[in-house]
Amino acid sequence: MTDPRTWCADPGDPALGDLVTALTALGYRKDSILSVLGAVGWRETLRGNPAAALRRLRQMTGSGPQATPDQVPSRATLLTEAFFLRRPVTRSRLVSVLGADLVDRLCTARVLVLSAAEPVTAPDPDPAGHPDPLLVPTVDIRPVDSEFAPDQGVLIASDPDASLDVRIPAPEHVPGVGRAPLTLLNQVPxxxxxKLLDLGTGSGVLALTLPADTVVATDIHERALDFARASERSVLRRDAGRPESRSGSHTGARSPVDWRAGSWFDPVRDEKFDRIVSNPPFVIGDGTVGHIYRDSGMELDGASRLVTSGAAEHLCPGGTAHLLGAWATGFDRSPASRVASWLPDEGIRAWVIQRDEVDPETYVRTWLTDESVDLRTPAGRQRTLDWLDMFDLRGITRIGMGYLHLQRIDGPTEVTFEEITTPDPGYFGGEVTEWFRRSAWLSDRDAGDVLAARYAVRPTVARETVELPDPSGMGFRTVALRLTRTDGPRFSHEIDAPLSAVVAGLNPRGLSLGDTAGLYCAVNGLDEDEFTSALCPLAVDLVRHGILLPADLLDDPVDSDDLDDRDDRDATDGGSTR
Incomplete structure (x- = not known):
């Protein structure tokens, strides 16, 4: 019998969309899956440990040796087993919840196929004596677990990944709810x-999850668009007056997505957007297309360059773009200058965040493993050598990966390139919004304006004193003094005692920064002009990183008790200052 792992579903068949509709109506979503697997089973499924997940299912449903006394609804168990764990399930059980007509049409569309991993016929026939074949899905259908979709029930249909069985993705493989789109969702304000553009939408994770009045989603891969159209059947159309989500976003009713086929920005030529998001095929290689979802057909970082420059051209005034990207450099050029060269000289404010930088060997191993290539085989060894030789020929010694946040502005382009290598900060979109506000505030002010402003110290800032044993052998000596954010990007700045004293004296209803510095100079006999000249650029850096908050960027001037209350709200809302 043919191994079901080699079957490819026809996502353009209406049966797949009907299945998504049925699963939505039946309550197949994250909370129902958690009721069957628990948090540990959910986690282990996504991390590629199917045996542990199945064990949890048996415990939670009362079929294992350590079963709990509570029984979950059998429908939730069946749907989780069949469509989340992709376990073989008898046709009769599927018919009991989906109906015979839909099950038959799903078999015709190859969304359900006979299982080769189990006997073709179940041990017990149905009451009429007919065999009851075991069926297994050839698609993934998973809920989106995102800040933007806590209660929408968005389901994404795609080709199966390799988390539950050993499989090699086909060239036309369409990925689903994976790490990359979820990571990018966490970066969006x-x-x-x-008007939102999702460039290279794939299975539609971003287009179907992000709140917008109008959504245009493009992809060169028709099969990916078929999956996305089927997934759209899960999106609930709700009244525009529905409550805001925990993130503060207003999801409301939404129009159907405008799905468009075409290469890069061709389907949206001459159009402008308020927001652009893209998780493009940015794997850095020689331009060979092995897999449509990750290989762009462009050499090195050409895809990231094209998407970045194209997004800048298609933004409305004040509009923003949020992109995943990668950049390849040698010893003769910095990553910052490489990315800056992709942007126009005028009209863009860019915050480029490098999350990781690796050597060519690590990069090649990562992506060949993603393709399920065994690096120990002759073919795997040759592909490794070919890829590394290509990097060497082009002088590539390091590859950086991260996020590019762009905003359309009036005036010269501003580029800030930063490395943020702290552990995953979770939802980061509020920080991105605040960063653009702080940067705009700074761009409109000179040194005198910065000194004349009043500030609040962010409530999540900690002042750290680092002490080491004194060389004399007695006591400790201070070797570092830092201001560190304990939220979001965890920015940290080393400071000295005078700056620490000035920051401690700031209050949004108190003296300006310049007056506070002047008072410190008067008490300590320092030259005020010299002191404030050195202070101003340090204060700018503290504002840019959200350690100092300009009073006029707060909702209203507040006292310290109000700031404590704001801290509580920010801890819930991702640490953003509104």
Missing amino acids: PDRAG
Whole structure:
């Protein structure tokens, strides 16, 4: 019998969309899956440990040796087993919840196929004596677990990944709810966009999850768009007056997504957007297309360059773009200058965040493993050598990966390139919004304006004193003094005692920064002009990183008790200052 792992479903068949509709109506979503697997089973499924997940299922449903006394609904168990764990299930059980007509049409569309991992016929026939074949899905259908979709029930249909069985993705493989789109979702600001473009939408995770009045989603891969259209059947159309989500975004009713086929920005030529998101095929290689979802057909970082420059051209005034990207450099050029060269000289404010930088060997191993290539085989060894030789020929010694946040502005382009290598900060979109606000505030002010402003110290800032044993052998000596954010990006700045004293004296209803510094100079007999000249650039850095908050960027001037209350709200809302 043919191994079901080699079957490819026809996502363009209406049966797949009907299945998504049925699963949505039957309550197949994250909370129902958690009721069957628990948090540990959910986690282990996504991390590629199917045996542990199945063991949890048996415990939770009362079929294992350590079963709990509580029984979950059998329908939730069946749907989780069949469509989340992709376990073989008898046709009769599927018919009991989906109906015979839909099950038959799903078999015709190859969304369900006979299982080769189990006997073709179940041990017990149905009451009429007919065999009851075991069926297994050839698609993944998973809920989106995102800040933007806590209660929407968005389901994404795609080709199966390799988390539950050993499989090699086909060239036309369409990935689903994976790490990359979820990571990018965490980078997008929470407010509802007007007109949104999802460039290279794939299975539609971003297009179907992000709040917007109008959504245009493009992809060169028709099969990916078929999956996305089927997934759209899960999106609930709700009244525009529905409550805001925990992130503060207003999801409301939404129009159907405008799905468009075409290469890069061709389907949206001459159009402008309030927000652009893209998780493009940015794998850095020689331009060979082995897999449509990850290989762009462009050499090195050409895909990231094209998407970045194209997004800058298609933004409305004030609009923002949020992109995943990668950049390849040698010893003769910095990553910052490489990325800056992709942007126009005028009209863009860019915050580029490098999350990781690796050597060519690590990069090649990572992506060949993603393709399920065994690096120990002759073919795997040859592909490794070919890829590394290509990097060497082009002088590539390091590959950086991260996020590119762009905003359309008036005036010269500003580029800030930063490495943020702290552990995953979780939802980061509020920080992105605040960063653009802080940067705009700074760009409109000179040194005198910065000194004349009043500030609040962010409530999540900690002042750290680092002490080491004194060389004399007695006591400790201070070797570092730092201001560190304990939220979001965890920015940390080493400071000295005078700056620490000035920061401690700031209050949004108190003296300006310049007056506070002047008072410190008067008490300590320092030259005020010299002191404030050195202070101003340090204060700018503290504002840029959200350690100092300009009073006029707060909702209203507040006292310290109000700031403590704001801290509590920010801890819930991702640490953003509104």
